Amino acid sequence: MAQGRGSAAQLGLALGLLLACLLLGADVAAAATYNVDWSFGADSWSKGKNFRAGDVLVFSYDPSVHNVVEVDAGGYSGCRESGTKYSSGNDRVTLGRGTSYFICSISGHCGAGMKMAVTAS
Template sequence: MGKMSTHDSIIVIVIVTMLLCGFAEAETYIVGNNGKWDSAVTDWPNGKSFKSGDVLVFNYDPNVHNVVIVSKENYNSCIDSGKILESGHDHVTLTSGTSYYICGFTGHCKTGMKMAVTAS
């Protein structure tokens, strides 16, 4: 295998720099207006610009709440069929598109403990 030309080296440096800048731009968001995943979260994403790679942190008491990552249909119907998170301090990395989250404890989703987040 031959040596890289100066041109090839510059291209590699530019690509690596672009990748590192993309990671540096990711933001971490604590979910909820009071820093807690609770019944007042439905409107919390409004006015925020989420990007793929951003991280949502869900803080809650695992004895009374959880986070269920659900489909749009299950979000609309408050059906807790999906990936269940229950540590009380969960980190979720966003991908592009809309992600849906509900609390799977009985009645919590129907009283507003759910949110949809769209990342570019």
């Protein structure tokens, strides 16, 4: 008799874990990949798009003339390199919740509009 109750409890636990995995998997499956137009005027690229935590930004560019630096708000507004620097020319960045800021740290590029802020819910 005790074995039967244990089996039902184990089955309930297994079903609960399965449901949790499905719900978590649904959130991951909903993540989108965006190809960023990483060029001068990039600051307008993200306008009108709805981003979620887990979405992936793909920055494609010529690494001999540009880079991508993930900065804080001060680095974004002041065009100062203050964070993680990417320079492969095909960089993938997964968004967290909140606002992420990106600039090109090559002299004069950020000031000419090669920067963007992306807010993910």
